[in-house]
Amino acid sequence: MPSAISLLGVPRGEDDRPQYLALRDQIASAIDLGKLSPGARLPSERQLQTDTGTARGTIREALFQLEAEGLIYRRDRSGWYVSPPPxxxxxxxxxxxxxxxxxxxxxxxxxxxxxxxxxxxxxxxxxxxxxxxxxxxxxxxxxxxxxxxxxxxxxxxxxxxxxxxxxxxxxxxxxxxxxxxxxxxxxxxxxxxxxxxxxxxxxxxxxxxxxxxxxxxxxxxxxxxxxxxxxxxxxxxxxxxxxxxxxxxxx
Amino acid sequence: MPSAISLLGVPRGEDDRPQYLALRDQIASAIDLGKLSPGARLPSERQLQTDTGTARGTIREALFQLEAEGLIYRRDRSGWYVSPPPxxxxxxxxxxxxxxxxxxxxxxxxxxxxxxxxxxxxxxxxxxxxxxxxxxxxxxxxxxxxxxxxxxxxxxxxxxxxxxxxxxxxxxxxxxxxxxxxxxxxxxxxxxxxxxxxxxxxxxxxxxxxxxxxxxxxxxxxxxxxxxxxxxxxxxxxxxxxxxxxxxxxx
DNA sequence: TAGTGGTCTAGACCACAGA
DNA sequence: CTGTGGTCTAGACCACTAG
Structure with missing residues (x-):
């Protein structure tokens, strides 16, 4: 539970890192550690939403970030998946x-x-x-x-x-x-x-x-x-x- | 005025192209035609918002698209600018x-x-x-x-x-x-x-x-x-x- | 048909750039 | 100081995939 100090605006943990980057880090490390293998499917956006208690837009921002880094990709309207090696x-x-x-x-x-x-x-x-x-x-x-x-x-x-x-x-x-x-x-x-x-x-x-x-x-x-x-x-x-x-x- | 057939959800003109892509096209062609030169600054997001009557999120999606294509870039909290040639x-x-x-x-x-x-x-x-x-x-x-x-x-x-x-x-x-x-x-x-x-x-x-x-x-x-x-x-x-x-x- | 991502709205506050 | 982009919320409906 990442410090819910306030409820409006952008409270943010003490670390000063935006929520979407924090979520990015979580997923990225899950991939690094092999908890998510190449080709594996990520939880759905709405699932992540309820898991993390953040808005869907924020979830998606984290996913876009990971996509830009080449760590994950999407199959249209099917889900997000871990990228295989290049x-x-x-x-x-x-x-x-x-x-x-x-x-x-x-x-x-x-x-x-x-x-x-x-x-x-x-x-x-x-x-x-x-x-x-x-x-x-x-x-x-x-x-x-x-x-x-x-x-x-x-x-x-x-x-x-x-x-x-x-x-x-x-x-x-x-x-x-x-x-x-x-x-x-x-x-x-x-x-x-x-x-x-x-x-x-x-x-x-x-x-x-x-x-x-x-x-x-x-x-x-x-x-x-x-x-x-x-x-x-x-x-x-x-x-x-x-x-x-x-x-x-x-x- | 791009056909305001309905008012909820995603009505969209007859062309079936999402609004953010339509806006992308407008800006892209303005750049192509030289109406916006390399280094030139784009109107602010809120300006585009009132100009086009669409939500800011949609505006930003169009801008991100153009950024990914390398046509524009941003200077943090200053604005969006047309990219110089590579x-x-x-x-x-x-x-x-x-x-x-x-x-x-x-x-x-x-x-x-x-x-x-x-x-x-x-x-x-x-x-x-x-x-x-x-x-x-x-x-x-x-x-x-x-x-x-x-x-x-x-x-x-x-x-x-x-x-x-x-x-x-x-x-x-x-x-x-x-x-x-x-x-x-x-x-x-x-x-x-x-x-x-x-x-x-x-x-x-x-x-x-x-x-x-x-x-x-x-x-x-x-x-x-x-x-x-x-x-x-x-x-x-x-x-x-x-x-x-x-x-x-x-x- | 149920569930997924895709698109869109209409607000809000924050942090920083620049005059 | 004002205005900008940066982040975030909480909804909505659409178009498609997959069982």
């Missing part, structure tokens, strides 16, 4: 998603949501060095780890380089297909990353609330002749990924 | 903070907050390959861009390799000092990145609310003989940084 992504390695997830003893899965031909917006056209409006393959896929959807990717491929791409099974490694069937080999990779919030369309596909924190990874692969092989936007749940780069000075 | 950080380049910020036509600044000797916790000791409890230099610095604090860094350096480090002016490039005065040259860099939430202590130093979204960058620099030259944690405001990596396949 996978490590290394842009200097050429291994694709399926490969590095398996290497980390996790189970990857890919689902192709759509494959369509779209007119290249000018930003995309620039990258492919083609005229705006040129048709492009646009593949949308959802990828999961241990059954939990962790990213949505939208890949643009030039149909001139990969005609009939749609005929292939795209639920595996796209890089593999481009290499095997079209002789397209990347020799250079450009990667951009930045924290973002997941916008409505992506959020829906991941089954999360719009505005959930995320990480945007933009990959551009170039062939030997400088042609763009793949132009890829990956929208990750922020708690699912960690980036690792190891670099040597070349003498 | 700087690009390239871990494959050896240029330090001062250098790459200037290259991007921005004004960098460094402030040393503390320099002390601490006993290495076991995790740190492992990295330096020394016994736990071995004394280490620990430098805490705050770095700013155009006058806005964007990151806190905590650097650990082995005092055996850099005796008397505290005597130097640490408000410039530490890498430079280690190289010039101690002959410590990094030949390998290991970088880890992950989205996080800024914890209380860091948040205070940055003057932001605890839980504000951030990006943690951990750098480990190795000398030719494998010794660890610098072990550095950088806590960035998430809206201030973008990471860029460009990689070639070596034939």
């Amino acid at each position: 996978v490590t992504y290394d842009p200097t390695r050429w291994a694709g998603f399926m490969t590095y997830v398996v290497e980390q003893q996790r189970v990857p899965a890919t689902e192709t949501l759509s494959i369509e031909s779209v007119a290249a917006p000018s930003a995309v056209a620039d990258i492919f060095r083609r005229a705006p409006g040129t048709p492009m393959h646009c593949v949308t896929r959802r990828r999961s780890i241990d059954g939990r959807a962790v990213l949505i990717e939208r890949i643009m491929v030039d149909p001139v380089l990969a005609p009939g791409l749609a005929e292939h099974d795209l639920n595996g490694s796209l890089t593999q297909i481009l290499s095997t069937h079209y002789g397209l080999q990347a020799v250079r990779n450009r990667v951009d990353m930045r924290p973002c919030a997941l916008t409505t369309s992506v959020a829906e596909m991941l089954g999360v609330k719009p505005g959930t924190p995320g990480l945007l990874v933009v990959r551009t692969s170039f062939a030997e002749n400088g042609a763009v092989v793949e132009y890829d936007h990956e929208y990750w749940r922020h708690d699912a990924i960690r980036v690792h780069v190891d670099l040597q000075v070349r003498p | 700087v690009t950080y390239d871990p494959t380049r050896w240029a330090g903070f001062m250098t790459y910020v200037v290259e991007q036509q921005r004004v960098p600044a460094t402030e040393t907050l503390s320099i002390e000797s601490v006993a290495a916790p076991s995790a740190v000791a492992d990295i330096f390959r020394r016994a736990p409890g071995t004394p280490m230099h620990c430098v805490t610095r705050r770095r700013s861009i155009d006058g806005r604090a964007v990151l806190i860094e905590r650097i650990m350096v082995d005092p055996v390799l850099a005796p008397g480090l505290a005597e130097h002016d640490l408000n410039g490039s530490l890498t430079q000092i280690l190289s010039t005065h101690y002959g410590l040259q990094a030949v390998r860099n290991r970088v880890d990145m992950r989205p996080c939430a800024l914890t209380t202590s860091v948040a205070e130093m940055l003057g932001v609310k605890p839980g504000t979204p951030g990006l943690l960058v951990v750098r480990t620099s190795f000398a030719e003989n494998g010794a660890v030259v610098e072990y550095d944690h950088e806590y960035w405001r998430h809206d201030a940084i973008r990471v860029h990596v460009d990689l070639q396949v070596r034939p």
Whole structure:
């Protein structure tokens, strides 16, 4: 029973820590101590409400905090769950998603949501060095780890380089297909990353609330002749990924 | 006037978009259109309340959303402001903070907050390959861009390799000092990145609310003989940084 | 259908920034 | 000092998940 000295306004214990942070600490330490394992479900907000005697809004603030830290996540209208550990992504390695997830003893899965031909917006056209409006393959896929959807990717491929791409099974490694069937080999990779919030369309596909924190990874692969092989936007749940780069000075 | 069809619960316009997202869109487009420039201050929450006729909680939800997207930020108890553009950080380049910020036509600044000797916790000791409890230099610095604090860094350096480090002016490039005065040259860099939430202590130093979204960058620099030259944690405001990596396949 | 999170209201007081 | 954001309360109804 945390000192109920007064009953209005913001009384607060002697410690000066807001209630929602205090609750955050309680839950965080429960996770640290293993009382709540990855994947475990937290008590419902209303349960916490009666347990702690604080308003639901305050409860939710603590939960949002933990979500921002990547410790918990929510399944829409189902509940709050403890986040599994993140996978490590290394842009200097050429291994694709399926490969590095398996290497980390996790189970990857890919689902192709759509494959369509779209007119290249000018930003995309620039990258492919083609005229705006040129048709492009646009593949949308959802990828999961241990059954939990962790990213949505939208890949643009030039149909001139990969005609009939749609005929292939795209639920595996796209890089593999481009290499095997079209002789397209990347020799250079450009990667951009930045924290973002997941916008409505992506959020829906991941089954999360719009505005959930995320990480945007933009990959551009170039062939030997400088042609763009793949132009890829990956929208990750922020708690699912960690980036690792190891670099040597070349003498 | 967005259709006041009913007066209780959540009526919502025909579009099915929650009010807080609608407000988010309004503000976001005002920023896009340049009606609000980087650094500009938004109307106060209570002003928006009377302007839009919605409850303050709803207003704040929209603002949090925009903050998570990196479009706006807050100065504690002062107001909400439009975020300046992020700087690009390239871990494959050896240029330090001062250098790459200037290259991007921005004004960098460094402030040393503390320099002390601490006993290495076991995790740190492992990295330096020394016994736990071995004394280490620990430098805490705050770095700013155009006058806005964007990151806190905590650097650990082995005092055996850099005796008397505290005597130097640490408000410039530490890498430079280690190289010039101690002959410590990094030949390998290991970088880890992950989205996080800024914890209380860091948040205070940055003057932001605890839980504000951030990006943690951990750098480990190795000398030719494998010794660890610098072990550095950088806590960035998430809206201030973008990471860029460009990689070639070596034939 | 019961229970969950999602959205929203309309208040209140507190701590601090800034003039 | 005034005004700002920060924290908190105690309700309400909605939209969805899951049994």
